[in-house]
Amino acid sequence: MSTTSEPVVTGTSDATGALADAPGPDPRRWLALGVIAVAQLMVVLDASIVNIALPSAQHALNISDADRQWVVTAYTLAFGGLLLLGGRIADYVGRKRIFVIGLIGFALASALGGAAQDATMLFASRALQGAFAALLAPAALSLITVTFTEPRERARAFGVYGAIAGGGAAIGLILGGVLTEYASWRWCLLVNVPIAVLAAFAALRVVKESKASGNTKYDVPGAVLVTAGLVAIVYGFTEAAKPGVGWTAGSTLTLLIVGVLLLAAFVVVEARTENPLLPLRIVLDRNRGGVFLASLLIGAGLFAMFLFLAFYFQANLGYSPLKSGFAFLPFSGGIIVTAGVVSNLLPRTGPKPLMLIGGVLATAGLLYLVTLEQDSSWLVHVLPSELMMSIGMGMIFVPLSSLALHGVSPHDAGVASAMLNTSQQVGGALGTALLNTLYASAVTSYIAANATGPQDIPGLMPFAAIHGYHRAFLVGGIFLGAALIALAIFVTAKKSDVNKPEGASHAMA
Numbered sequence: 001m002s003t004t005s006e007p008v009v010t011g012t013s014d015a016t017g018a019l020a021d022a023p024g025p026d027p028r029r030w031l032a033l034g035v036i037a038v039a040q041l042m043v044v045l046d047a048s049i050v051n052i053a054l055p056s057a058q059h060a061l062n063i064s065d066a067d068r069q070w071v072v073t074a075y076t077l078a079f080g081g082l083l084l085l086g087g088r089i090a091d092y093v094g095r096k097r098i099f100v101i102g103l104i105g106f107a108l109a110s111a112l113g114g115a116a117q118d119a120t121m122l123f124a125s126r127a128l129q130g131a132f133a134a135l136l137a138p139a140a141l142s143l144i145t146v147t148f149t150e151p152r153e154r155a156r157a158f159g160v161y162g163a164i165a166g167g168g169a170a171i172g173l174i175l176g177g178v179l180t181e182y183a184s185w186r187w188c189l190l191v192n193v194p195i196a197v198l199a200a201f202a203a204l205r206v207v208k209e210s211k212a213s214g215n216t217k218y219d220v221p222g223a224v225l226v227t228a229g230l231v232a233i234v235y236g237f238t239e240a241a242k243p244g245v246g247w248t249a250g251s252t253l254t255l256l257i258v259g260v261l262l263l264a265a266f267v268v269v270e271a272r273t274e275n276p277l278l279p280l281r282i283v284l285d286r287n288r289g290g291v292f293l294a295s296l297l298i299g300a301g302l303f304a305m306f307l308f309l310a311f312y313f314q315a316n317l318g319y320s321p322l323k324s325g326f327a328f329l330p331f332s333g334g335i336i337v338t339a340g341v342v343s344n345l346l347p348r349t350g351p352k353p354l355m356l357i358g359g360v361l362a363t364a365g366l367l368y369l370v371t372l373e374q375d376s377s378w379l380v381h382v383l384p385s386e387l388m389m390s391i392g393m394g395m396i397f398v399p400l401s402s403l404a405l406h407g408v409s410p411h412d413a414g415v416a417s418a419m420l421n422t423s424q425q426v427g428g429a430l431g432t433a434l435l436n437t438l439y440a441s442a443v444t445s446y447i448a449a450n451a452t453g454p455q456d457i458p459g460l461m462p463f464a465a466i467h468g469y470h471r472a473f474l475v476g477g478i479f480l481g482a483a484l485i486a487l488a489i490f491v492t493a494k495k496s497d498v499n500k501p502e503g504a505s506h507a508m509a
Contacts, residue, residue: 029147031206036140037160039103039199042192043133043140044168045175046110047075047428050126051310052176052321053185060185063119070123073429077234078130079137080425081227084277087138087418088218095139095146096209100200102136107196114190125189134418141417145405146210152347155402159343162397163336169306170332177325210410222269222277229262230426237433247437282408282416290490291403292423294355294483298362298396299427301479303435305331305366305389308469309382316374316462327378331386338394350495351399352487358395359484365389367477370470374462396487403493431479438475439468 050057050071058068090098109132113125144161148154179187236255240247247253270276283289306328313324342354365388372381404420446464451457 028206028208029153032147032203032208033144033157033160035199035202035206036099036143037164038195039099039136039203040140040161041164041168041171042106042195042199043137044164045172046129046133046192047072047079047425048169048172048306049176049179049188050075050185051306052173052325053180053188056180056185057122061116061119061122063122067119067123070119071126072432073234074123074126075130075133076425076429076432077231078127079133080130080234080422080429081230082131082134083138083418083422083425084226084415085218085223086134086136087142087415088223088277089135090139090142091412091415092211092218094209094211095143096203096207098135099139099143099207100203102132102139103196103200103203105132106136107193107200110189110192110196114186114193116186137421138415138418141401141405141420143207143210145408145417146410147208155346155398156343158346158401159339159398162343162394162401163339170328170335173306173310173328174325174332177320177322181320181322217275219270219273219275219277222266222273225262225266225269226277229259229266230422232256232259232262234259234426234429234433237430237437240433240437278415278419279412282412282419285407286490287403287406287493288408288416288419290486291400292419293490294396294486295400295404295420295423296427297479297483297486298393299424300431300434301366301476301483302362302389302393303428303431303476305369305385305473305476307432307435308439308472309369311465312372312469315465317378327382328386330383331390334387334390335394335397338391339398342395342398346399346402348495351403351493352491354395355399355487355491356484358392359480359487360392361388362392362396363477363480363484365392366473366480369473370477372466372469372473374466403491406493431476435472435475439472442468442471 054068054071057063057071063071086098086102106129109125109128112128113122116122116125141161144157145154148157175191176188179185179191232255236252236259239245239249239255240252245252266278267280270278270280283292309328310324313319313327314321319327345354365385368385368388369381376382401420405416408416443461443464446467447457447460450460450464
């Protein structure tokens with residue numbers, strides 16, 4: 001969709017992947033960043049905006065309790081499962097072109113969901129949103145890396161992206177509460193339409209096209225294997241979370257085993273194919289491998305805070321959807337402010353000190369939620385946790401985004417950014433199922449241990465829920481702690497690596 005007269009960054013590279021004859025800075029790069037930021041915010045918050053609206057949508061469309069999960073899961077499965085392919089398509093077809101196509105497709109899918117007349121139509125629209133988000137998200141991140149080539153400017157640009165990645169989900173909860181309470185649940189989907197259309201129009205004017213050069217064949221077997229494998233594993237964890245199914249059920253074990261086998265086959269294919277969907281050099285690099293692993297664990301652990309604090313606010317403290325959304329505001333604001341500060345510190349300190357301090361803060365903040373009780377104060381028990389986690393996540397997300405693409409040749413920028421998003425989405429999806437299962441088993445065991453008869457169950461439920469929250473927060477904190485360990489072990493990049501001009505080195509120790 002770009003004009004033929006527009007300069008195109010083709011990414012012609014030498015043996016090290018360095019850009020040859022790289023053009024000067026784009027004078028419209030900051031306007032382009034604004035457009036990219038708006039689009040990325042829309043994608044990130046759409047994963048959480050429907051959570052608060054879900055009860056209203058379920059009632060309006062007569063969705064059963066067993067099926068209502070698909071409003072969230074359909075989006076996550078399509079998004080996480082197709083991200084790698086989306087990154088490759090963006091590299092080969094053109095990142096600006098795919099960015100605009102993703103925006104228009106996302107708008108159409110959102111309009112379809114807002115007009116849904118039954119459950120099937122809503123589930124299909126959410127899956128379609130996820131598919132177009134899988135085009136949009138990697139194109140957005142790779143556009144940043146080819147638009148900003150000066151290290152300090154790139155750090156600031158990644159600061160914006162990191163703030164969005166960390167705070168977007170909380171903003172979605174707030175916006176979902178506002179729209180559900182004062183308009184309709186349908187507007188949680190319809191609100192995307194004008195935003196996406198305006199962003200697409202602006203992108204056509206201010207974003208510069210870029211694409212990978214050389215061999216641009218698609219790895220279709222790899223795309224099928226990785227997508228099917230991720231879907232099977234995510235669905236297997238979701239299946240385990242269903243009442244009466246569990247981890248040892250035949251359906252759960254079959255899905256998990258099939259998923260693992262498909263992903264193993266994917267690795268074999270990628271190692272042997274001439275044009276891999278995921279070149280193994282991207283994940284086998286020590287720094288990037290550590291970043292992707294940490295991103296997966298953070299996605300799994302951080303979900304505990306959003307999911308179960310939302311339950312705690314509404315079921316235990318009696319908050320309205322709107323009040324529950326605003327109760328997350330300090331978390332969102334803390335990440336945005338911290339990411340802005342960290343983007344300026346990153347070139348001076350290097351990535352590792354920031355990420356390690358942030359990991360300690362985030363882990364401590366999530367573990368502090370284990371002290372919550374039925375009559376706990378939001379000011380005393382929740383706010384300190386939100387602030388610790390938000391500052392910690394802000395210190396992690398900015399260098400995490402930078403390291404995921406640092407040292408990657410322009411040919412692979414899209415797939416590398418897709419891996420960062422894939423790890424976050426898959427981690428969140430796995431965390432959803434795992435923490436739900438642990439929560440449910442904890443609630444059941446508490447009631448079994450304390451109820452003398454059916455008449456006791458209603459009075460015990462709030463305290464059983466607290467017991468379930470504690471287990472979920474504890475395991476979520478363990479995930480964040482494991483991410484901290486992964487960053488400590490694998491990340492070796494130093495300040496000099498972050499400050500090197502683009503193309504000076506494409507291989508960190």
